[in-house]
Amino acid sequence: MMKAVCLLSGGMDSSTLAYVARDMGYVVYALHMAYGQRTENRERECARKISELLGAEEFLEISLAYFARIGGSSLVDRAMAIADHVEGETAMPSTYVPFRNANLLSIATSYAEARGADAIFIGVQASDYAGYPDCRPEFIDAFQRVIDLGTADSTRIRLITPFVRMNKADILRTGIDLGVPYEHTWSCYRSDGPACGRCDSCFYRLEAFRRVGARDPIAYAEER
């Protein structure tokens, strides 16, 4: 049996991702990381539920509280505000957590090497979040090389990013086909519940549901 470490935040992309990995025949090792973001409790609860529902082999939960001490992001620094979504904005969002994805992928690689896993699934997408440098396909390619060089010679771990060139509506369509229970996923940057409906993450989620013509099963304080 092939094994895959799946980065599972509990959001709609990563939850869909874990179902994709299972559908491809992988035994799933779910890896959830909390890093001091405002909504970490709700995300953890969702990730745990998704992992249970899809029958993951393991659910490993890691706390990266150090991100709050390093600072530099509105996602982890309570003194900074999370901005509402602004259409056409191309600058780096304040929610960017410095080099976060490299941290997540490094841990995933350690976990994959220790368990003898064949692959790591990560749900990055280049299009929706153009402002996050660590979602770019070139970043992923460069990280693959770091994995190849930085692990044992006998270790072969493939970084798989099924969504890197997809948009959120495509991802949602894939997930609906696979029966992903979106009521157990969380995307809002601001609140543990109900979702604010106005941050970047709510905006893109709601837009995806609208484009697909489906109803988002979670509760919103306000829908734009």
Next chain:
Amino acid sequence: MMKAVCLLSGGMDSSTLAYVARDMGYVVYALHMAYGQRTENRERECARKISELLGAEEFLEISLAYFARIGGSSLVDRAMAIADHVEGETAMPSTYVPFRNANLLSIATSYAEARGADAIFIGVQASDYAGYPDCRPEFIDAFQRVIDLGTADSTRIRLITPFVRMNKADILRTGIDLGVPYEHTWSCYRSDGPACGRCDSCFYRLEAFRRVGARDPIAYAEER
């Protein structure tokens, strides 16, 4: 003033490294990481002392306890034994912590980006630990590319590895010239004190002191 994040374990290499960075004119941001290794208390104490003595701007201490849960290394798994040094051994040592240096460098990069630092110093060397894949120069070059692609476009962080092609005796000579207080450094893999004198790390340390013709100021249970 140029700023550098220096990975400071509290061992002889990383302590020398921090003095080299200061000597090159950098303001030092010391980053110490404990990851459940047996000697973490002694290493932390040494790192803190070195950081204080050299006048670091900050001392950030991060606990990566997750390595013990991921497992796969005798350094963090108490059920595995740490072997004595064996001359001429070329296999990967059991003390290899899967992909550890990528984890350390990812955190260092997050920290450097958040503080606007220009450089990250890491004391890896290719020669003494041929069995550790994440000490190779090619690994470091690949990680530099990940930094360039995975951080903000305005961020420029250089990975500096002064020791990558040096041996431990050369490093020690450099440190003695710079006045590094080696009594406040710790290398033993096995014990918080006295040092065992027999693990790979003690072996290479003692050999370096012998080659340089200096006396190691720390206490050993046994010297070979």
